[in-house]
Amino acid sequence: MWSVSSPGAATLDLWLWRHPRPRGVAGRCIGRTDVRVDPRRAKRLAHRIRAAQRRHGGPAEIWTSPLRRCADVAAWLGRWGWTVRTDAALLELDFGAWDGRPWSAVPWSAVAAWEADFAGHAPGGGESLQAMALRLDGWVRSFAAAGTDGGARRWVVAHAGAMRLLQRRADGLPATVERAADWPAPPRYARLMRVPISGQPGT
Structure with a gap:
């Protein structure tokens, strides 16, 4: 897991905003499905991110998943002169056939099989939480490899799954849980989550 208290370790300050509420997702399993958000909500969240950067400092650079519900927010910031960094490591969990x-429409027996091995099972034949945690570990390591100043801030438009995994890592907890009942509730749409990280994944 990540160390959050190593003396002298560089601190990475992640400011993660969950994307706005998508259209037409009620009752559906949504992971990599590329659903859209209301353009007004995307612009409103972009305004909030820009205001936070002006208030707190840090680079005018936004990291985003390539899925439109995140990327549409980043696109507004790009129009206002920000650098947009799109990274597939920030994608939501892949639910495969689901x-x-x-x-x-998903058989209850298939859901039960996932719940029985919540961290290691790939729902719908897609991706396990363990696999998702490893790709997010790699994304965080990339900043350490490039070098960061103390307190280096990163602005991110993210999905709920990535936010929960990153928060657990920063809290010193295993990224994944064995029981579905222990998985944290998703953050609200457009909510900010600050995640300070010291050291690197695996330390």
Whole structure:
């Protein structure tokens, strides 16, 4: 897990905003399905991110998942002169054959198999939480490899799954949980989550 208290370690200050509420997702399993958000909500969140950067400092650079519900927010910032960094490591969990389908169409036996091995099972044949945690570890390591100043701030438009994994890592907890009941509730749409990280994944 990441160390958050190593003396002298560089601190990475992640400011993660969950994307706005997408259209047409009620009752559906949504991971990599590329759903859209209301353009007004995307612009409103972009304004909030820009205001935070002006108030607190840090680079005018936004990191985003390539999925439109995040990327549409970043695109507004790009129009205002920000550098946009799109990285597939920030994608939501891949639910494979379940993705985009109504939850009511997913056999209960398949859901039960995932719940029985919540961290290691790949729902719908897609991606496990363990695999998702490893790609996010790699994303954080990339900043350490490039070098960061103390307190280096990164602005990110993210998905709920990535936010929960990153928060658990920063809290010194294993990124994944064995029981579905222990998985934290998703942050609200457009909510800010600050995640300070010292050291690197695996330390």
